[in-house]
Amino acid sequence: MEKILLRNVDAPDSHTIGAYRSRGGYRALEKVVREMSPERLIDEIKASGLRGRGGAGFPTGMKWGFVPKDSPKPKYVVCNADESEPGTFKDRLLIEKDPHSIIEGTIIAAYAIRSHTAFIYIRGELSFGAKVLGRAIEEAVAAGYLGKNIFGAGYDIDLILHRGAGAYICGEETGLLSSLEGGKGWPKVKPPFPATHGLFGCPTVVNNVETLASLPWIVERGAARYAAIGTEKSKGTKLFSVSGHIRKPGVYEVDMGYPFKKFLEEDCGGVPNGKKLKGVIPGGASMPVLRADELDGVTMDYESFQAAGTLLGSGGVIVMDESTCMVRSAWNISRFFAHESCGQCSPCREGCHWMEKIFRRVERGEGKAGDLELILSVSGNIMGNTICPFGDAAAMPAAAFIKKFRPEFDAHIAQKKCTVSAS
Amino acid sequence: MALEFSPETHKKFDAIVGRYPKKEAAMLPVLYLAQEEFGYLGPEAIEYVAAIMDVPVARVYGVVTFYTMLNMKPIGRHHTQVCRTLPCALAGAERITAAIKAKLGIELGETTADGRFTLSEVECLASCGTAPMMQVNDDYYENLSEQNVGEILDRLK
Numbered sequence: 001m002e003k004i005l006l007r008n009v010d011a012p013d014s015h016t017i018g019a020y021r022s023r024g025g026y027r028a029l030e031k032v033v034r035e036m037s038p039e040r041l042i043d044e045i046k047a048s049g050l051r052g053r054g055g056a057g058f059p060t061g062m063k064w065g066f067v068p069k070d071s072p073k074p075k076y077v078v079c080n081a082d083e084s085e086p087g088t089f090k091d092r093l094l095i096e097k098d099p100h101s102i103i104e105g106t107i108i109a110a111y112a113i114r115s116h117t118a119f120i121y122i123r124g125e126l127s128f129g130a131k132v133l134g135r136a137i138e139e140a141v142a143a144g145y146l147g148k149n150i151f152g153a154g155y156d157i158d159l160i161l162h163r164g165a166g167a168y169i170c171g172e173e174t175g176l177l178s179s180l181e182g183g184k185g186w187p188k189v190k191p192p193f194p195a196t197h198g199l200f201g202c203p204t205v206v207n208n209v210e211t212l213a214s215l216p217w218i219v220e221r222g223a224a225r226y227a228a229i230g231t232e233k234s235k236g237t238k239l240f241s242v243s244g245h246i247r248k249p250g251v252y253e254v255d256m257g258y259p260f261k262k263f264l265e266e267d268c269g270g271v272p273n274g275k276k277l278k279g280v281i282p283g284g285a286s287m288p289v290l291r292a293d294e295l296d297g298v299t300m301d302y303e304s305f306q307a308a309g310t311l312l313g314s315g316g317v318i319v320m321d322e323s324t325c326m327v328r329s330a331w332n333i334s335r336f337f338a339h340e341s342c343g344q345c346s347p348c349r350e351g352c353h354w355m356e357k358i359f360r361r362v363e364r365g366e367g368k369a370g371d372l373e374l375i376l377s378v379s380g381n382i383m384g385n386t387i388c389p390f391g392d393a394a395a396m397p398a399a400a401f402i403k404k405f406r407p408e409f410d411a412h413i414a415q416k417k418c419t420v421s422a423s
Numbered sequence: 424m425a426l427e428f429s430p431e432t433h434k435k436f437d438a439i440v441g442r443y444p445k446k447e448a449a450m451l452p453v454l455y456l457a458q459e460e461f462g463y464l465g466p467e468a469i470e471y472v473a474a475i476m477d478v479p480v481a482r483v484y485g486v487v488t489f490y491t492m493l494n495m496k497p498i499g500r501h502h503t504q505v506c507r508t509l510p511c512a513l514a515g516a517e518r519i520t521a522a523i524k525a526k527l528g529i530e531l532g533e534t535t536a537d538g539r540f541t542l543s544e545v546e547c548l549a550s551c552g553t554a555p556m557m558q559v560n561d562d563y564y565e566n567l568s569e570q571n572v573g574e575i576l577d578r579l580k
Binding site: 088125 | 442443444445447448449450451452454455476478482485486489490491492493507508509510512513514545546547548549550551552553554558561562563
């Protein structure tokens with residue numbers, strides 16, 4: 001499997017512009033600015049089949065295509081570096097080890113929609129990443145890749161690094177825009193979509209770090225080569241962050257369509273300490289959990305995960321062995337969502353706290369008959385009834401844990417204690 | 424004496440505001456400046472930021488109360504934040520928190536009497552492959568154990 005996103009991360013001083021350029025960095029940007037029209041660039045990215053790597057999987061070229069060409073308003077591109085999905089740490093690796101691929105990708109995206117101001121919105125907690133990116137932006141300015149008239153081709157582009165201040169919801173694109181406008185990170189009602197009414201009401205594209213970091217390679221090697229990797233509907237490579245009960249945790253780059261079981265057992269070394277696999281969350285904590293017996297035939301791409309009743313999401317793979325109490329895991333995740341709900345929509349603001357409270361009660365051995373039905377009912381009432389996808393992200397895993405591991409939840413209630421683990 | 428930025432911070436403020444297409448978009452960086460200069464964002468700091476940003480005080484309160492990294496009360500010199508989310512929990516994060524509590528003699532949300540440490544639990548910090556972990560001010564400490572966490576805290580004066 002060819003490394004596209006991780007091609008630079010192990011090189012010495014990979015975060016510096018010297019190392020990046022010696023490995024072919026900024027050649028794609030030069031080609032774009034000197035030789036390609038924005039329209040041709042958008043067609044090229046459409047042809048590559050690249051889909052958004054932040055979690056939703058929306059085709060990137062199509063997203064760019066929605067931006068009106070003739071708008072009198074300024075246009076903006078925002079790189080979403082607010083990586084906060086539990087179990088996901090791929091963007092942090094790229095930020096710290098290959099910041100120039102993100103900067104180059106962001107400028108390419110800006111050129112595609114004729115934007116002259118771009119932002120990188122990085123989550124506040126990533127202080128080190130912000131320092132690395134800040135230095136890389138200074139290097140890019142000094143080298144003439146950012147600023148006025150880059151490559152002498154008459155294109156101006158300014159890039160602003162903006163730090164968040166601690167809120168998961170700012171990873172949702174409209175919540176991010178509200179935050180970048182200087183307010184609370186409250187998501188906005190769609191439509192209108194950011195492509196026409198985004199930052200300050202102007203046409204805006206928000207793309208994830210990994211999506212943007214894929215662009216230089218695609219431009220340089222050609223869309224056809226990228227589209228030759230992966231499956232019919234999931235093209236290219238994807239980064240997966242692997243954590244939990246696994247021998248070799250870390251960030252892996254995988255050709256879309258790779259067998260999931262093989263990945264866990266061979267590439268990641270399987271479950272340590274002679275324990276059996278019990279469950280795995282494949283796409284970050286927002287995505288439904290899979291039982292070990294559900295992994296047969298599942299491949300690592302958008303369609304196969306969906307067919308298995310879950311989603312690829314951010315590619316945050318959380319592995320749980322047989323000693324894991326699933327009630328406690330469900331409670332932990334419900335607590336995350338209760339803590340991070342932004343409070344704008346009642347179903348989510350109230351429902352997330354109710355679910356957390358009931359899961360906690362069951363986990364402590366104080367659950368009563370009907371508690372699980374109550375959680376399922378609350379989850380069902382949140383699902384689809386909120387402004388942004390956060391509501392679904394909180395509702396889906398809660399219901400999945402109960403449905404997939406029902407006997408364990410029932411036993412917890414009946415015996416008033418955990419029957420699985422001492423942890 | 425009402426709070427205000429030092430001349431040096433004022434220069435930074437002007438530079439930051441000058442970068443953004445709209446002044447209000449500079450709210451978070453300006454609040455970071457204020458937090459750095461004043462130590463925390465109490466009522467006076469919030470009123471000052473509202474004045475220099477040309478927005479109502481209530482708007483700044485809304486922002487400050489929304490984000491976890493903006494502190495409305497003074498905190499210790501080393502803000503010790505242990506990740507509690509699932510991947511870290513699977514790796515024994517609770518034992519790390521318990522070890523820190525025992526060592527420092529404080530509960531979550533409390534500050535040691537000498538003002539050295541404030542202890543918090545936080546949600547996922549994108550360090551799941553090196554769990555359990557904590558962040559102290561700007562720095563990550565990964566692959567923690569009950570033994571090494573004590574040594575790390577001892578080094579922080």
